[in-house]
Every structure is written in structure tokens, then in C-alpha cells.
Amino acid sequence: MSQRCFPPIYWDGDAVAILDQRILPHQEKFLHCTTPEQVIGAIKTMAIRGAPAVGVAGALALALGARSIQTDDPKEFRRKFSRICLKVKDARPTGANLGWAVERLYSIVVENPKLGIVELKELIVADANAILNEDIASNRQIGKWGREVIPMGAKILTYCNAGALATADYGTAVGVIRAAFEADPTISVFSCETRPFLQGARLTVFELMRAGIPVTLITDNAVGSLMSQGRIDVVVVGADRIAANGDTANKIGTYMVAVLARTHDIPFYVAAPRSTIDPGLTDGNGIPIEQRDPKEVTHFCGKQIAPDGINALNPAFDVTPNKYISGIVTEVGMLRKPFSKSIRKALQV
Numbered sequence: 407m408s409q410r411c412f413p414p415i416y417w418d419g420d421a422v423a424i425l426d427q428r429i430l431p432h433q434e435k436f437l438h439c440t441t442p443e444q445v446i447g448a449i450k451t452m453a454i455r456g457a458p459a460v461g462v463a464g465a466l467a468l469a470l471g472a473r474s475i476q477t478d479d480p481k482e483f484r485r486k487f488s489r490i491c492l493k494v495k496d497a498r499p500t501g502a503n504l505g506w507a508v509e510r511l512y513s514i515v516v517e518n519p520k521l522g523i524v525e526l527k528e529l530i531v532a533d534a535n536a537i538l539n540e541d542i543a544s545n546r547q548i549g550k551w552g553r554e555v556i557p558m559g560a561k562i563l564t565y566c567n568a569g570a571l572a573t574a575d576y577g578t579a580v581g582v583i584r585a586a587f588e589a590d591p592t593i594s595v596f597s598c599e600t601r602p603f604l605q606g607a608r609l610t611v612f613e614l615m616r617a618g619i620p621v622t623l624i625t626d627n628a629v630g631s632l633m634s635q636g637r638i639d640v641v642v643v644g645a646d647r648i649a650a651n652g653d654t655a656n657k658i659g660t661y662m663v664a665v666l667a668r669t670h671d672i673p674f675y676v677a678a679p680r681s682t683i684d685p686g687l688t689d690g691n692g693i694p695i696e697q698r699d700p701k702e703v704t705h706f707c708g709k710q711i712a713p714d715g716i717n718a719l720n721p722a723f724d725v726t727p728n729k730y731i732s733g734i735v736t737e738v739g740m741l742r743k744p745f746s747k748s749i750r751k752a753l754q755v
């Protein structure tokens with residue numbers, strides 16, 4: 407296994423260590439979770455965020471949960487485990503990876519009706535760890551395929567944080583940037599600050615600076631101007647849920663960037679593992695969009711900036727229609743249009 411970059415979640419003995427991203431970049435502190443409820447809390451409060459990282463956190467929460475069930479009755483074990491699965495799955499709605507990880511671990515219990523409790527626990531913990539390791543391996547592959555479409559010396563725009571911090575390590579969109587930089591140290595990055603939660607300003611630039619990759623922070627509303635001046639060559643973003651036709655949910659504002667990229671003839675790529683694809687959704691209309699506390703909009707760093715009584719909306723994600731997407735980079739290669747066909751094929755590999 408190659409060297410780790412910036413793992414936001416790992417086992418520390420019997421506890422799940424989670425880097426508390428709410429206080430980055432100023433403090434690097436880990437939460438030590440010993441119960442599924444603590445991991446669920448970390449997901450809900452955004453201590454860990456980013457669809458693949460949330461999927462991995464969900465898997466490790468279930469490993470903690472399975473281990474903690476005290477019973478000799480296999481039926482009771484199954485009942486209790488299924489209850490924990492439901493709670494974990496509900497922690498955040500938009501990212502597909504969480505539901506995917508929960509279904510995968512729950513299927514162990516369903517598909518092995520004869521297995522005893524000790525063996526089930528072992529299988530669940532082993533598969534949760536496999537989910538973590540597979541995510542890192544997938545990201546490295548995404549980087550390898552994705553760098554092929556990054557021109558020499560490119561100025562790359564990315565949005566939100568699709569980095570190591572949003573995954574088990576290495577990152578998806580940032581994974582592509584890392585791999586491109588390894589091959590060509592003349593590339594550079596523009597990172598949008600990503601209102602209102604500022605994942606770009608707080609996390610992406612922090613990660614890229616730590617990796618020694620040249621990065622410039624811009625406001626979200628500077629994108630059109632920079633594109634019109636020819637200062638951006640390619641856009642690479644992550645994804646939270648991809649429908650069967652390629653429509654892609656990602657951080658609120660991504661759609662705006664995609665439309666601008668099309669207007670300026672700039673290629674727009676999505677980088678994501680196949681665990682982000684939801685083949686059950688025909689198109690992006692069915693993607694559940696998380697609505698977050700309006701206070702994230704009306705307040706800044708804990709200080710109210712909007713008048714008392716103002717109505718504010720805070721959808722956390724938007725959906726970019728497939729027509730704006732030049733390609734979807736997955737661990738099994740670059741998927742091209744028509745996405746319904748290339749996605750179906752990728753899921754069969």
C-alpha cells in the first residue's frame with residue numbers, strides 16, 4: 407500500500423478515530439468513537455463529511471455496533487444489528503455511499519442465516535475494514551485514470567472538498583489533482599471557498615498546500631469572471647450521488663460551475679468511486695437533497711450577518727444534469743456519454 411496522505415478516519419485500537427473537520431485548519435483533533443451513536447453524531451454534525459468518508463464512517467459504526475451487541479440469541483443479534491443499520495443509514499440523506507455501505511454490511515447477516523454470532527461479528531468487522539481499504543485503492547485508480555485528461559500546465563478548478571478528507575484517504579477530485587501533479591508539477595489549482603460551509607476555504611486549500619500543490623482560493627462568484635478571462639482549463643469535482651443516467655448531485659453551487667464551464671467550452675469532469683452511483687435512480691430528479699440549518703447562511707463564524715427574521719434557504723447539494731458533464735472518472739476508468747450505457751457497463755466490472 408502506498409504512503410497515506412491525510413486519512414480522516416481509522417482504527418485507533420478498539421476506537422474509531424475521526425479527524426474533527428469542523429475545527430480545521432486551525433486545530434487537528436481526533437474524536438475517539440467507541441459506539442455507533444458517537445460516529446452517527448460525528449456524521450450529523452459534519453465532524454466527518456464527504457460522501458465516501460461518510461460511507462466509511464457508517465461501515466465502521468456498524469463494526470462497532472456489531473461488536474457491542476451482547477446476546478447469545480442469533481435472532482436477537484439480527485434484530486439489534488438491523489436497528490443499528492437503520493439509524494446509521496439515516497445519518498445523512500444525499501451521499502449514496504452511506505446507504506451503499508450499510509446495505510453491503512447488512513447483506514452479510516441476510517445472506518448467512520446459518521452463521522453464529524461470533525462469525526457474523528467477524529465478517530462484519532472484516533468487511534467494514536475492506537470498505538475502508540477499497541476506498542483508498544479506488545481513489546488511487548481514479549487519480550490514475552483522471553490525470554490522463556488534465557492538460558500539461560493546466561489550471562484546474564475544483565469545488566467543495568473532494569479530497570483525502572472527504573474519503574478514506576487520497577481523495578477523488580483531489581486524487582486526480584494529486585496524480586496529475588505527480589506527473590506534471592506545473593499544474594495549479596483554483597479552489598472555490600464553497601459557501602456556506604466553506605469546505606474549499608477550510609479544507610481543500612489546506613490539503614493541497616500540505617501536498618505542496620500550488621493553489622489559489624477564490625470566492626464562488628469569481629468563477630465566471632476567471633473562466634471568461636481564459637484562466638481555467640478544466641474543472642474536476644467530486645460527487646455525492648450519481649443517477650443511472652449520469653446526473654450528479656454534488657455540493658450546492660456545482661451546477662452553476664458546470665453551466666459556466668459549458669458556456670466557456672471548458673471540460674467539466676466528475677470524479678467518484680462506483681459506490682457513489684445509485685443505479686436505482688433513473689435520473690437526478692429522485693436524488694434526496696439535504697436541507698441544512700438556515701443559520702449557516704444567516705450567520706458567519708457564529709456571528710449573525712443577516713437581519714433578524716429573514717427567511718433563508720440552505721440546500722446542501724444541487725444536481726448537475728448529465729449534459730454538462732464531459733466524463734465521470736471512476737476506479738474502473740473514464741465513463742463517457744451516453745452515461746446510461748457506460749455506467750451500466752462500469753457496474754458490471
Ligand code: MRU
Pocket residue numbers: 455456457458501565566567568569572573577578579605643644645646656657658722
Ligand atoms: O456536505 P459535504 O461536505 O459532505 O459535501 C461534500 C461534497 O459535496 C463533496 O464534493 C462530495 O462528497 C465528494 S467527496 C469525495
